[in-house]
Amino acid sequence: MGNLVQQSNSQPVPQLAAEVRQYLTFSLGGEMFAVGILNVKEIIEYGHLTEIPMMPAFIRGVINLRGAVVPVIDLSARFGGKPTEVGRRSCIIIIEIADGEATQDIGVLVDSVSAVLDIPDSDIEPPPAFGARIRTDFIEGMGKVAGKFVILLKVDQVLSVEEMSLLADVGNRLPVPAAGV
Numbered sequence: 001m002g003n004l005v006q007q008s009n010s011q012p013v014p015q016l017a018a019e020v021r022q023y024l025t026f027s028l029g030g031e032m033f034a035v036g037i038l039n040v041k042e043i044i045e046y047g048h049l050t051e052i053p054m055m056p057a058f059i060r061g062v063i064n065l066r067g068a069v070v071p072v073i074d075l076s077a078r079f080g081g082k083p084t085e086v087g088r089r090s091c092i093i094i095i096e097i098a099d100g101e102a103t104q105d106i107g108v109l110v111d112s113v114s115a116v117l118d119i120p121d122s123d124i125e126p127p128p129a130f131g132a133r134i135r136t137d138f139i140e141g142m143g144k145v146a147g148k149f150v151i152l153l154k155v156d157q158v159l160s161v162e163e164m165s166l167l168a169d170v171g172n173r174l175p176v177p178a179a180g181v
Contacts, residue, residue, distance in 0.1 A: 023150070033152075035095065087112075125144065
C-alpha cells in the first residue's frame with residue numbers, strides 16, 4: 001500500500017511526513033549552531049552589560065530588558081573556549097527557559113545570527129559520541145543543512161539555571177586573592 005495506513009473503518013489514510021522543526025542558526029567561533037525557535041524570545045543588538053563580580057567567566061553580566069534583569073551568557077566561554085570578542089555583528093539571543101513552573105529569560109552572546117531554518121527530523125543525526133568541542137549532553141543532534149552539519153543545542157542543558165547557580169556558588173566560595181598578589 002506504499003504510504004497509506006489502513007484504519008479500522010477500511011479507509012486508507014495518508015501517512016504523515018517526517019516532522020519539520022524550525023531552528024535559529026548562529027555563528028560562534030567559526031562553527032554553526034542552532035536552537036529551537038520555540039525557545040527564542042527575541043534577538044537584540046549587543047549593548048551595555050553590567051558586570052557582576054565573582055561570577056563564573058561565562059556569565060558576561062546582566063542587561064535591562066524592558067525593566068527585567070536578564071543574565072547574559074557567553075556561549076563560547078560556557079563551552080570551555082575563550083571569551084567571545086564582541087564585533088560588529090555580535091548580538092544577544094534572548095532565550096526563554098522553563099525553571100520549574102516559572103520561566104526565566106537568559107541572554108546568549110553569539111558572534112552573529114544567520115537564519116531561521118526548517119530542518120526535518122530525517123535530517124538530524126544523533127550527537128557524536130566523541131570529537132565535539134563541547135559537552136555531548138549539550139547537543140540535541142547534528143542537523144544536515146546544505147551538505148554541512150549544524151550543531152543543534154539542548155538549551156535546557158546549556159542554560160540550566162540549576163547548574164549555573166551551582167557554578168556561581170562554587171565561584172563565590174573560592175578565596176578572594178589579596179590585593180597586589
